Amino acid sequence: MKAMQISSFIAGEYVGVGGRNAFENINPADGSVISHVIEASADDVDRAVQAAKRALKGPWGRLSVPERARLLEKVAARIEERFDEFLAAEVADTGKPVTLASHLDIPRGAANFRAFASVIESAPTKGFTMRGPTGGDVINYSLRTPKGVIAVVCPWNFPLLLMTWKVAPALSCGNTVVVKPSEETPSTASLLGDVMREVGIPDGVYNVVHGFGPNSAGEYLTSHPLVDAITFTGECKTGEAIMRAAAAGTRPVSFELGGKNAGIVFADCNMEKAVDTTVRAIFMNAGQVCLHTERVYVERPFFEEFTAKVSARAKALKPGQPHDKSTTIGPLISAEHRKKVLGYYQKAAAAGARAHTGGGEFRMEGALAKGFWVEPTVWTGLDDGAAINREEIFGPCAHFSPFDSDDEVVARANDSDFGLAAMVLTENLTRAHRIAGQLEAGTCWINSWFLRDLRAPFGGAKRSGIGREGGVHSLEFYTELKNVCVPI
Ligand code: NAD
Numbered sequence: 135m136k137a138m139q140i141s142s143f144i145a146g147e148y149v150g151v152g153g154r155n156a157f158e159n160i161n162p163a164d165g166s167v168i169s170h171v172i173e174a175s176a177d178d179v180d181r182a183v184q185a186a187k188r189a190l191k192g193p194w195g196r197l198s199v200p201e202r203a204r205l206l207e208k209v210a211a212r213i214e215e216r217f218d219e220f221l222a223a224e225v226a227d228t229g230k231p232v233t234l235a236s237h238l239d240i241p242r243g244a245a246n247f248r249a250f251a252s253v254i255e256s257a258p259t260k261g262f263t264m265r266g267p268t269g270g271d272v273i274n275y276s277l278r279t280p281k282g283v284i285a286v287v288c289p290w291n292f293p294l295l296l297m298t299w300k301v302a303p304a305l306s307c308g309n310t311v312v313v314k315p316s317e318e319t320p321s322t323a324s325l326l327g328d329v330m331r332e333v334g335i336p337d338g339v340y341n342v343v344h345g346f347g348p349n350s351a352g353e354y355l356t357s358h359p360l361v362d363a364i365t366f367t368g369e370c371k372t373g374e375a376i377m378r379a380a381a382a383g384t385r386p387v388s389f390e391l392g393g394k395n396a397g398i399v400f401a402d403c404n405m406e407k408a409v410d411t412t413v414r415a416i417f418m419n420a421g422q423v424c425l426h427t428e429r430v431y432v433e434r435p436f437f438e439e440f441t442a443k444v445s446a447r448a449k450a451l452k453p454g455q456p457h458d459k460s461t462t463i464g465p466l467i468s469a470e471h472r473k474k475v476l477g478y479y480q481k482a483a484a485a486g487a488r489a490h491t492g493g494g495e496f497r498m499e500g501a502l503a504k505g506f507w508v509e510p511t512v513w514t515g516l517d518d519g520a521a522i523n524r525e526e527i528f529g530p531c532a533h534f535s536p537f538d539s540d541d542e543v544v545a546r547a548n549d550s551d552f553g554l555a556a557m558v559l560t561e562n563l564t565r566a567h568r569i570a571g572q573l574e575a576g577t578c579w580i581n582s583w584f585l586r587d588l589r590a591p592f593g594g595a596k597r598s599g600i601g602r603e604g605g606v607h608s609l610e611f612y613t614e615l616k617n618v619c620v621p622i
């Protein structure tokens with residue numbers, strides 16, 4: 135099959151090659167080249183930001199909230215109509231099983247636009263009156279205005295889902311955006327440009343610039359002086375670099391960063407459901423989920439039994455062609471990421487961990503032999519100070535250890551630099567609520583995992599992020615709140 139060309143989308147137009155560099159977009163399942171991506175130059179990024187700035191003052195800036203909301207609903211509807219194209223692009227870029235992308239990635243791409251169309255229409259207007267110094271009444275009320283041009287810098291693990299999770303609230307609030315998708319997964323962001331054109335989103339409102347981070351589109355964008363705010367999802371180290379760029383001009387940031395999430399399993403859980411939930415929390419998307427559980431604490435009386443059950447389920451996961459509906463685990467995103475994950479597998483072995491299943495590469499056959507496959511892995515035997523219990527691995531693996539009391543497990547779960555998500559599995563809801571209150575995490579799932587209500591606040595505590603997005607919380611970041619004071 136001939137490799138396609140993926141282009142940046144600036145001011146309503148796809149950008150041609152025109153002497154620019156191009157890089158290969160690789161299918162992680164088989165190592166084949168899917169497309170050539172044209173890298174945006176510093177000039178292109180400047181044009182994109184200028185276009186986004188101009189668009190704020192054009193027809194987009196004059197739309198009423200219901201008009202904007204209707205347009206976002208059309209974007210959602212058009213993603214659904216072009217579902218198969220989005221699905222094929224996402225599956226090729228990520229290598230993830232089609233069953234996962236068709237149930238999660240693409241539907242959420244559409245759902246994000248619908249959710250924020252609804253949030254903006256029902257956003258509360260704030261106001262109050264008070265007695266003024268001269269005895270008369272004073273009315274104070276608040277207006278929300280768009281923040282301006284928003285830079286949206288995205289990772290590769292849920293490309294469309296995570297990009298639209300930022301673009302939808304930004305647009306719903308009347309901003310314009312310049313998106314920098316991950317270099318690993320450029321396709322759906324470009325495809326969305328076509329959808330924006332089709333439904334009549336004015337030129338310059340949604341722009342996409344392709345490239346890498348340092349000395350490329352990511353850095354050009356985040357250091358551009360006309361960018362008014364930066365929303366970023368990715369690694370903590372990248373967050374630090376972006377924060378430095380944002381310091382020039384004191385631009386606000388919203389960060390969703392890494393995790394080292396704890397799962398706590400009590401002996402009084404519903405065993406069958408707890409095994410299911412834990413398997414999903416560790417292995418979904420080959421563990422490449424910021425929210426995924428990498429540290430599992432199991433109450434001692436049933437530690438052996440629970441670990442054995444999860445290990446058996448992990449062993450039964452089936453790698454294979456992403457489009458084969460019986461495939462239940464995909465590859466890692468890249469050769470580089472596989473090297474990093476296998477490095478942790480080696481560190482675990484060297485430290486004396488027992489691998490109940492996995493611990494190495496998947497030896498795939500045929501075309502898939504060139505993909506980036508690793509075995510789902512369950513370890514026991516290391517203490518909480520081991521590297522695999524402290525650092526984010528971002529692969530299909532977790533370490534299990536026993537615990538004896540609530541206080542002990544809360545202290546161990548909280549003993550981490552990260553604080554993104556936690557999971558508590560127990561049928562004792564009093565205990566569940568008490569522990570949820572004690573855990574240092576942005577989200578705590580009880581008897582569930584990755585169960586999302588898009589109106590709920592979402593983000594990380596400690597090093598896992600800055601700020602919260604979701605529902606009205608997104609409005610705090612994507613708008614300026616102005617008070618108007620009127621003495622009567
Ligand atoms: P990454 O930080 O390497 O890259 C993310 C994006 O930042 C890419 O588009 C990249 O090109 C860009 N970038 C890199 N350096 C840059 C720089 N100096 N300036 C500007 N842009 C730059 O992250 P990744 O490897 O794509 O994603 C995996 C990480 O993302 C994991 O740590 C994971 O936990 C985290 N993540 C967090 C969440 C969350 O909601 N908290 C969600 C998904 C992923």
Ligand code: 6OD
Binds near residue numbers: 291296299424592
């Ligand atoms: O569901 C979401 O909105 C979200 N931001 C999920 C993040 C997944 C991390 O990999």
